[in-house]
Structures are given as C-alpha cells and as structure tokens.
Amino acid sequence: MNKRASKAGIGKPWEAYLFLAPWIIGLLAFTVIPMIMSLYFSFTRYDMANPPRWIGLENYINVFTDPRTLNSLRVTFTFVFLSVPFQLSFALLLAGVFKKNRRGIRFYRAVYYLPSLLGGSVAVALLWRNIFSRDGVINRILEIFGITGRSWIASPDTALYTLVALAAWQFGGAMVIFLGGLKNISADYYEAGEIDGANAVQLFLRITMPLLTPMIFFNLVMNIIGAFQAFTSAFIVSGGSGGPVDSTMFFTLLLYIRAFQQFNMGLASAMAWVMLIIIAFFTIINFALAKKWVYYDE
Numbered sequence: 001m002n003k004r005a006s007k008a009g010i011g012k013p014w015e016a017y018l019f020l021a022p023w024i025i026g027l028l029a030f031t032v033i034p035m036i037m038s039l040y041f042s043f044t045r046y047d048m049a050n051p052p053r054w055i056g057l058e059n060y061i062n063v064f065t066d067p068r069t070l071n072s073l074r075v076t077f078t079f080v081f082l083s084v085p086f087q088l089s090f091a092l093l094l095a096g097v098f099k100k101n102r103r104g105i106r107f108y109r110a111v112y113y114l115p116s117l118l119g120g121s122v123a124v125a126l127l128w129r130n131i132f133s134r135d136g137v138i139n140r141i142l143e144i145f146g147i148t149g150r151s152w153i154a155s156p157d158t159a160l161y162t163l164v165a166l167a168a169w170q171f172g173g174a175m176v177i178f179l180g181g182l183k184n185i186s187a188d189y190y191e192a193g194e195i196d197g198a199n200a201v202q203l204f205l206r207i208t209m210p211l212l213t214p215m216i217f218f219n220l221v222m223n224i225i226g227a228f229q230a231f232t233s234a235f236i237v238s239g240g241s242g243g244p245v246d247s248t249m250f251f252t253l254l255l256y257i258r259a260f261q262q263f264n265m266g267l268a269s270a271m272a273w274v275m276l277i278i279i280a281f282f283t284i285i286n287f288a289l290a291k292k293w294v295y296y297d298e
Contacts, residue, residue, distance in 0.1 A: 042269035052266065059270035069271070071246050072254040075160060079250065080227040083167035088219055091174035092212075098175075099182045109179075113172035125166075125236030129153060132162045153237055156247040163233050163248055174219040181215035182208070213294045221286050228279050231256065251275060 017024075042059055044052035063069050098109050115124070131137045132152040139149030152158045189207045198206065209216075231252040234242075242249030242257075251271065259268035 038269045046265040047263045072249045072251045076251040082164045084223045086168035091171040095178035156244040159243045159247045210295045
C-alpha cells in the first residue's frame with residue numbers, strides 16, 4: 001500500500017469499527033442476542049423461576065392446536081384485512097383533497113396527521129374506550145335520532161370493529177406519503193389525458209393510480225406489518241382481557257398474557273417466532289406480486 005493511500009486513511013478499518021462500535025454493541029445486546037435466546041427458549045419450558053427444559057417442538061404444536069391461540073390468529077387476521085384497506089383508502093382520499101394549495105391547507109394537513117402521532121399512545125386508546133362506551137359520544141349522538149345505543153366495546157359483535165375504526169383513523173402517515181407522491185406526478189400527464197377526452201375517473205385509474213403504485217406498495221407493506229403488531233389499542237380498550245369472549249384477543253395480546261401473566265416464556269417465544277414468520281410470509285408475497293402491479297416511472 002502506498003503512502004498516499006495510507007495518509008488518506010485507507011487500510012485502517014479499525015477506525016470505522018470504532019465509530020460503529022456503539023451501534024454494533026446495541027445491535028448485539030438488544031436485538032441479535034435476545035433473538036437467539038428467544039429462539040432457544042421457544043424449544044423449552046421456561047417460567048423464569050426455573051432453568052429452561054428442552055421440550056422440542058411442543059410449544060409450536062401448542063400454538064397451532066390451542067383453541068384460544070387459533071382464535072387470536074383469526075381475530076388478528078380479521079383486523080389486518082379490515083383495517084389496512086380502510087386506512088389506505090382514507091389516506092389516499094384525504095391526500096387527494098389536500099393536494100391543492102388552498103387557504104389554511106397546512107393547518108388541516110397537520111390536524112389530520114395528528115392522530116398518527118398519538119396513535120400508539122395509551123391516552124388515545126383510553127379516549128377511544130370512552131367514546132364507544134355505553135355512556136360515550138357515539139351513543140349520545142344516536143340518542144339524538146332516537147336510537148338506543150349499546151356498549152360497543154362490551155359486545156362481541158362490535159368490539160373488534162371499534163379497534164378497526166381506531167386503526168383506520170390513524171391514516172396520517174400514509175396520507176403524507178400519498179400526498180408527496182401526488183405532488184410529484186407531472187401535470188403534463190393529466191393535460192394529455194384531457195386532450196384525449198378522458199374524464200376524471202379515467203384520469204385517476206389510468207394516470208394517478210399507476211404512477212402512485214410505488215407509494216401504495218410501500219404503505220401496504222408497512223401497514224400490514226404494523227397491523228400484525230398492534231397491541232396497545234387491544235390491551236387498553238379491552239382492559240388486557242381480550243374483550244368479551246376473546247373478540248379482541250390479538251395474537252400479540254395473548255403473547256403478552258402467556259409471557260408476563262402466566263410466565264410461560266417458552267410458549268410466548270414460540271408465538272413470537274410464529275408471528276415473525278407470518279409477517280415475513282406476507283412481506284415476501286407482497287414483494288413477489290409487486291412486479292405485476294407496481295409501476296416505476298423512469
């Protein structure tokens with residue numbers, strides 16, 4: 001190695017590793033090592049009071065044979081498949097409304113984005129619980145029209161849908177991404193479409209949607225991952241019990257119960273890895289299908 005390269009610092013990787021050391025230590029201490037330990041615990045019976053005892057695949061078999069766990073998977077999948085489309089639809093609708101610069105538009109953008117900043121907080125979940133309670137705002141509004149309300153959260157027929165509504169209300173993050181995508185679409189495309197006689201619906205379907213597919217794809221992947229990991233809303237709204245007849249028992253909530261109430265860390269670890277596999281599966285499927293519908297304007 002010549003002197004010029006030596007002076008430029010080439011050939012001294014230890015300096016780079018020195019600066020990266022805090023991040024590497026944090027990654028090992030808080031991510032890699034806990035994941036390895038969790039994987040090991042998933043094959044053991046471990047209650048934190050006694051040493052882990054190897055039981056093989058028993059925990060994973062329990063995940064797919066226990067009725068309560070299977071119900072939590074059903075509830076979680078229902079929540080994901082309902083909340084994500086509603087959330088993205090509202091986000092795209094509002095992004096279209098806020099695309100044009102009008103008077104006070106920045107204020108309204110901030111107002112509609114605010115729920116996403118507070119979405120994972122305990123305060124919002126408590127607020128939502130009070131809104132849909134028997135004496136909540138929803139029933140007060142229904143009383144004006146002579147309709148007798150119910151305790152929406154305490155009813156197994158409606159409890160899950162209140163959480164879907166809460167998730168759909170938190171569309172601000174996706175809205176901002178859609179708004180950025182809409183602003184980057186050149187007006188020349190719309191002018192050419194109008195010259196060809198396209199109406200508003202055709203312009204949206206033939207121009208806006210194809211050029212917006214990268215943003216739709218990104219929001220879809222991130223929102224699915226977030227929906228599978230939803231916990232705070234179900235925990236607070238249901239009081240940590242999973243709601244009436246486990247109607248709001250998310251997989252993550254049941255995992256918390258197994259780990260920190262029943263102290264079955266082995267089963268909880270297995271559930272965590274099952275959830276990781278489920279999220280990875282849907283992410284891979286989305287990336288595989290993206291080649292057929294995501295359009296990148298070059």
